[in-house]
Amino acid sequence: MIKIRGLTKRYGDLEALRGIDLDVAPGEFLVVLGPSGAGKSTLLRCINRLCTPTQGEIHVDGERVEAGGAGLRRVRRKVAMIFQHYNVVPRLSVRKNVLTGRLGTMPAPLSWFQIFPGRDVDIAMECLRRVELEGKAEQRTDTLSGGQKQRVGIARALAQQPRVILADEPVASLDPKTSRTVLTYLKQASQELGISVVCNLHQIDYAREFGERIVGVSGGRIVFEGGPDGLTADVLRRIYPGLEDRGEPAPRAWQPTRPHNLSVEEA
Numbered sequence: 001m002i003k004i005r006g007l008t009k010r011y012g013d014l015e016a017l018r019g020i021d022l023d024v025a026p027g028e029f030l031v032v033l034g035p036s037g038a039g040k041s042t043l044l045r046c047i048n049r050l051c052t053p054t055q056g057e058i059h060v061d062g063e064r065v066e067a068g069g070a071g072l073r074r075v076r077r078k079v080a081m082i083f084q085h086y087n088v089v090p091r092l093s094v095r096k097n098v099l100t101g102r103l104g105t106m107p108a109p110l111s112w113f114q115i116f117p118g119r120d121v122d123i124a125m126e127c128l129r130r131v132e133l134e135g136k137a138e139q140r141t142d143t144l145s146g147g148q149k150q151r152v153g154i155a156r157a158l159a160q161q162p163r164v165i166l167a168d169e170p171v172a173s174l175d176p177k178t179s180r181t182v183l184t185y186l187k188q189a190s191q192e193l194g195i196s197v198v199c200n201l202h203q204i205d206y207a208r209e210f211g212e213r214i215v216g217v218s219g220g221r222i223v224f225e226g227g228p229d230g231l232t233a234d235v236l237r238r239i240y241p242g243l244e245d246r247g248e249p250a251p252r253a254w255q256p257t258r259p260h261n262l263s264v265e266e267a
């Protein structure tokens with residue numbers, strides 16, 4: 001679904017990405033794990049061309065991602081984003097926030113006047129049901145908790161009916177229990193709808209729990225690629241160099257955990 005070859009990104013002298021090769025399969029839930037500054041956001045931003053690669057090629061669903069034109073619009077319609085700070089419109093209702101996920105598919109005049117065809121409203125409500133927020137559809141979004149706002153963010157991404165969701169640290173602003181709830185909704189939607197998800201995280205525990213496959217990034221390079229059971233203490237030292245030098249405890253080696261329970265509680 002996503003194919004990245006030789007991706008390099010420089011900001012002046014700084015090499016944020018140094019030759020990334022990566023494939024993401026249809027319907028796969030991929031976690032990109034790495035410390036702050038590793039290049040995770042830059043990688044996601046290159047995929048839908050919010051930033052311009054210095055070198056390398058990216059294909060999404062068989063189409064090369066290039067600057068401008070109808071090709072890029074087609075790619076962007078297939079790729080939805082979820083942000084750390086939710087990026088919801090606080091004064092709008094939950095339903096209208098989710099409907100903004102439909103804007104890319106609508107004729108411009110309808111979107112200017114926020115006239116949403118009934119079919120789009122149905123899609124929005126279906127997406128709200130997936131994150132169990134249909135009961136809050138008419139509520140102003142700024143009355144929701146952080147976890148609920150991010151569930152609106154997920155519903156909005158789903159309303160776009162994308163092939164790919166790029167989630168950039170979607171739970172970095174949430175407490176652990178809420179984080180797990182939000183990641184559970186995201187993973188469940190990915191599995192049920194066959195959407196590929198690339199989810200940036202810096203928390204090792206969540207990567208282990210939710211990643212079907214994990215790519216460890218450090219200093220702009222992929223330093224690990226494999227399943228959750230591959231995240232050994234050695235691998236974690238490669239992803240997080242200096243972890244012990246800073247006096248922090250060595251990361252726990254992987255231990256089997258209970259299979260992930262996909263039932264969710266109220267966030």
Ligand code: ADP
Nearest residue numbers: 011014016034035036037038039040041042043
């Ligand atoms: P992460 O998301 O893993 O924290 P980023 O992709 O945000 O990493 O950043 C990777 C590196 O690129 C960092 O050193 C960061 O300071 C630098 N960087 C990111 N965006 C810019 C920018 N727009 N201009 C200059 N440097 C940037």
Ligand code: MG
Nearest residue numbers: 040041042169
């Ligand atoms: Mg980032």
